[in-house]
Amino acid sequence: MTIRNKNRQPVVAGVHGLPYSKDIGMTERHSGALAILGALDDAGLTVNDVEGLTRYVWQPTTEMEMARVTGIPNLKWFGAQDYGGGAGPPTVALACAAIELGLIDVAVVWRSRNRSSGGRPWAGQMLAEGQDQFERPFGIVRPADGIALIVRLWMKQFGWTREDFGQVAITVRGHANRNPMAMMRAKTLDMEQYLASRMIAEPLCLFDNCLETDGALAIVLVAAERARDLNAKHPPAYVTGYALGSGPEVYAMTNYYGERLGDSPNAYVAPELWKNTGLKPEDIDVVQIYDAFTPQVPLFFQEFGFCGEGEGAQYLKSDECIPYNTSGGGLSEAYVHGFNLIVEGARQVRGDSPSQVEDVKHTVVTGGNVVPTGALVLSKEPW
Amino acid sequence: MNAATPLPPKPVADRDTQPFWDAVAERRLVVQRCSKCGRWIWQPRPLCPTCHAADPVWTDVSGDARVVSWTVLHPPVLTVWHDKLPFVILLVELDDAPGVRMIGQLVDAAGDLLQTDGTAQGIDFGAGVSLRWRVDEAGQTLPAWTVS
Numbered sequence A: 001m002t003i004r005n006k007n008r009q010p011v012v013a014g015v016h017g018l019p020y021s022k023d024i025g026m027t028e029r030h031s032g033a034l035a036i037l038g039a040l041d042d043a044g045l046t047v048n049d050v051e052g053l054t055r056y057v058w059q060p061t062t063e064m065e066m067a068r069v070t071g072i073p074n075l076k077w078f079g080a081q082d083y084g085g086g087a088g089p090p091t092v093a094l095a096c097a098a099i100e101l102g103l104i105d106v107a108v109v110w111r112s113r114n115r116s117s118g119g120r121p122w123a124g125q126m127l128a129e130g131q132d133q134f135e136r137p138f139g140i141v142r143p144a145d146g147i148a149l150i151v152r153l154w155m156k157q158f159g160w161t162r163e164d165f166g167q168v169a170i171t172v173r174g175h176a177n178r179n180p181m182a183m184m185r186a187k188t189l190d191m192e193q194y195l196a197s198r199m200i201a202e203p204l205c206l207f208d209n210c211l212e213t214d215g216a217l218a219i220v221l222v223a224a225e226r227a228r229d230l231n232a233k234h235p236p237a238y239v240t241g242y243a244l245g246s247g248p249e250v251y252a253m254t255n256y257y258g259e260r261l262g263d264s265p266n267a268y269v270a271p272e273l274w275k276n277t278g279l280k281p282e283d284i285d286v287v288q289i290y291d292a293f294t295p296q297v298p299l300f301f302q303e304f305g306f307c308g309e310g311e312g313a314q315y316l317k318s319d320e321c322i323p324y325n326t327s328g329g330g331l332s333e334a335y336v337h338g339f340n341l342i343v344e345g346a347r348q349v350r351g352d353s354p355s356q357v358e359d360v361k362h363t364v365v366t367g368g369n370v371v372p373t374g375a376l377v378l379s380k381e382p383w
Numbered sequence B: 001m002n003a004a005t006p007l008p009p010k011p012v013a014d015r016d017t018q019p020f021w022d023a024v025a026e027r028r029l030v031v032q033r034c035s036k037c038g039r040w041i042w043q044p045r046p047l048c049p050t051c052h053a054a055d056p057v058w059t060d061v062s063g064d065a066r067v068v069s070w071t072v073l074h075p076p077v078l079t080v081w082h083d084k085l086p087f088v089i090l091l092v093e094l095d096d097a098p099g100v101r102m103i104g105q106l107v108d109a110a111g112d113l114l115q116t117d118g119t120a121q122g123i124d125f126g127a128g129v130s131l132r133w134r135v136d137e138a139g140q141t142l143p144a145w146t147v148s
Helices: A028-043 A063-070 A084-100 A130-134 A143-158 A162-177 A191-196 A266-277 A296-303 A312-317 A329-333 A339-350 B018-025 B079-084
Strands: A010-017 A052-056 A077-081 A106-114 A199-201 A214-223 A237-245 A286-288 A362-366 A373-379 B029-033 B057-061 B065-073 B087-094 B101-105 B128-135 B141-147
Touching: A010 A028, A010 A084, A010 A339, A028 A063, A028 A106, A028 A214, A052 A063, A052 A084, A063 A077, A077 A084, A084 A106, A084 A214, A084 A237, A084 A339, A084 A362, A084 A373, A106 A339, A143 A199, A143 A296, A143 B065, A143 B087, A162 A191, A162 A296, A162 A312, A162 A329, A199 B065, A214 A339, A237 A266, A237 A339, A266 A296, A266 A362, A266 A373, A286 A339, A296 A312, A329 A339, A339 A362, A339 A373, B018 B029, B018 B057, B018 B141, B101 B141
Parallel strands: A052 A077, A052 A106, A286 A362
Antiparallel strands: A010 A214, A010 A237, A106 A214, A237 A373, A362 A373, B029 B057, B065 B087, B065 B128, B087 B101, B128 B141
8 A cells, every 4th residue: 555645645736738730830949948938828827846857768858947937946746657649647647745844835747749850760860779779670670569469469358359449449539529639529530431541451441540739738746745735727636546567578569479369558547546546436537648640549448457367448339338538539639649648638627628528526537558558546635 | 751852761789779770681580588486578678677677688570460450551652662652561469479469560572562552462360460561761681471
């Protein structure tokens, strides 16, 4: 059981996101700074209050660079979490742990990424080092290529169909159509369009893949005892707990060399998250699932125990299925390495989501589940 | 990537993986095996992760294998592969080294990349495949597999 001190519980006190676009027209340094300043304003804080900054390893601007740009006078805590889109909740956890330990009172976590105008990170890849030397020269270059091999195994193992994946794409597109911020706010999607779309890496088609977006978002985390005095613009979202996990013999994106072929690192995150939070699936009202690819959604529901193993696709079609990716997610709102899911999780708890679920007590947010990853729970009430 | 001279990604060996690529240059497929506990080890590493014995032995394997999974690539891909689409990438498990799974492209009996979605070749779960050697667009020799 984790140690809990009510005064030290981390609280999401502010969030901010810039409008998404295909070309945001500024550097990731610039957009990241605006996201950080916006989130501080939402929390009723200034740069002088910030003691910690944490980031994704893939974030091209360091904590020090952002501190210089925004004028944060001193950082007492900083660091980065690796593994691409798996890094979201772990990056939040890195800041939360420091707050719970009493090392700092205020931290900011951000992600700014010009994933659209900046080009595809793999497009210029010429040298394949480390694990890549056994994959990239053979054609496993795009993220979709790596995961396609695992998805085909899941389809065989669990009886999933392309229509099951289409249902995910259509559901989150519906959320995006209600979200004025979403890239796909004006574009509807039905099963006929889904099934007719072009293949990218079989069995994945265009609509199984997330968007390519320029975006910048940030959240402010504050110790509960400090949060009580804030003049924040929205109610707080309490961080009830979090967990990280890798599993054995883990590889990023190409996790098919170990004994438990088909498991994702989330199979190891899930039991830790329930243990660390003292919650169970029935306590969760809405979820934000890392959705770079549609099949990650049914896998989430079965790996986190919302249904039995292999029942993820049936669960999605059942009346028990709780709302997921209510902003449109990576598939239809924006792809910012899952940081929009973290912000949407906080909004569901605060009550300002574009697809607000009634009376949200707890929400789960996950990181990418084909890489080492993590998950967190945000809640309406404190410990 | 320079569009005028498109090249595929180049494998960069290090001290732990060099013996694999040296063998590939001689058209031999080798996999590490622990001399103490007998564990097959892939991808290459300096110690046996089970018993920590040093210097796992590079062992020749036939390359006969079974298809575990596969994907078929469609645009957009690296420029060098544009005119070769669609082609199939296999995940195979080696008959001689149980549990060892490798990535390779589907080629014909001569080792040339096949422009196919794998249907005509009968690619399916468990399909038997045999090792061939493909020389890629940069002159790099790569292990590849053809339907047995």
